[in-house]
Amino acid sequence: MPAVTEGQPAPVASFESSRELLFGVAYRVLGSVSDAEDVVQEAWLRWDRVDHARIADPRSFLVQVTTRLALDRLRWAKARREAYVGQWLPEPLPTAPAIEDGAEIADSVSVAMLVVMETLSPLERVVFVLREAFEFSFADIAVMVGRSEAAVRQLARRARSHVRERRPRFRQDRDVRRRVTERFLAACLGGDLRALLDLLAPEVTLCIDGNGRRGVARNRVEGAEKVGRLLVRGLRRVLRPDGAAVAATGDARDDIGDDIGSGSVVDVNGGPAALITAGDEPIAVIVVDVDLAADRVTRIWIIANQDKLGGVEGRRPGRPRPVRAAG
Template sequence: MPAVTQGEPTAVASFESSRDLLFGVAYRVLGSATDAEDIVQEAWLRWDRVDHSRVADPRSFLVQVTTRLALDRLRWAKARREAYVGQWLPEPLPTGPATEEGAERADSVSMAMLVVMETLSPLERVVFVLREAFEFSFAEIAAVVGRSETAVRQLARRARSNVRARRPRFQQDREVRRRVTERFLAACLGGDLRALLDLLAPEVTLSIDGNGGRGVARNPVEGAAKVARLLVCGLRRVLRPADAAAGATGDVGSGSIVDVNGGPAALITAGGEPIAVIVVDVDSAGLVTRIWIIANQDKLGGVGAGRRPGRNRHIRAAAG
């Protein structure tokens, strides 16, 4: 951001007061914290070039600019994601207690919701995010996307219907998910196949984003037995080289519970570096129904010891 000169403080303050909101919108639209940060920076550059005296509502103006930039980026990203080797999953975003301020806001940034929103068209996703996560009016959204209010209502209805059809009706509370995630992590690291099978629902589905890495399942894996065996064997294979390299220091593969995307997740590290983030969905019986593993190293810079500088200022944005 450029240095502030006399006459600029109000404009800078207007932007800074909206920064978290802008990042929150961009991240939900794109599913990438890295891209969202780029969008917020571009929004600042555009804000810095306008005649602020002619902007009646800075917040509305900034949301409009940010949303349109994110929409353009999403349309471009959609094509790249379709050509992605293996399964594309959202970039994990470190979060914290702030997400507890509103269950609806926290759910809109959950891994489960972000994955479901990947099935929406770019325009449906933008409308859904602005309406459901940030409670913008249909008139406000119409101004942002350049469509009629009637068209926006139709887009919102279609998006909401698609999301409801794909999201589990039951959502476990945070503490239950944390306890299940802790047991799941212990079973994975201990190679305890029996304990894993006791935790997994019969119809459990596992998705791995490994950026086309060798030996990584490129399609979803279904069924408790297949998923449990893959987790035990796959984790050993991933950690063995890192453990050997770390040998003399004793800094071998380990795991911990972290907060990402508004809930608990398992962070696997080896040699002090993040190897994977694992997020699970839990049903009413406390069984794991969905597992998402993000092992693409390009998406792990924001978690664990490798957290990129400057990311912390955006953490509250995920919760709004």
């Protein structure tokens, strides 16, 4: 794919000006950074072969090509995910804190939303992304997906209703999530079950994507007591080999112990998260969903599939911040 340079040909400039949009569409449809990058690369190859003089609106054409490529890949991917060992979770997308300036954009790329969108049909998901995240008209979406406008409106209504029933109930706040995430990790790493139970909502759920990794729970775990005991007993043993460090959000400045080391802040999918590393290798990313009114954790997603963590490892913003274990 071409790099951005001054004085580049108009077709290259058109593609470069749309690249962020194309990746945004592809990632939200697929939930995979690597697959989205592949789709954008293929879109460039197709764009490079067309007669540009016949394209009246390059941006719309490129979104249409990217949408159809992403839809085809999603259909293929969903078949593979049905055979996935354990829970399948989205690949973390490194983001800048500034994404919070646009709450709707941040919400559309959040792990919580991507998990909900996994329950949509491929076509419903594409229509939902184009309409809700990028506000394309129904007429434009109809052209992009090769359906009638009436059919697209029906798909959009069905998808919106489905998402509304399953989406997280709580609007997230960066500062609250930062504070709760730090306390959550400190309790886990300190083996403090009492402190952890104080943070967990009674109906809390835990999902771990380990892709068959030994010792990782393959089914969703529900209830504060079960989730708390699993985390206290298993987080270090399963997710953190000797010498790992823990990255989390928060203002703590003290070391959490020689056996764990210091931590660093990461931003993924429009919000703060925790990164567990062993040496220079990422072990897991942990994202929590928080009930703002009660400061309680309602959902926990742990992405421990090593194949999904390379992008997070290479883009850790800011100075490492240590996290202190409770007790």
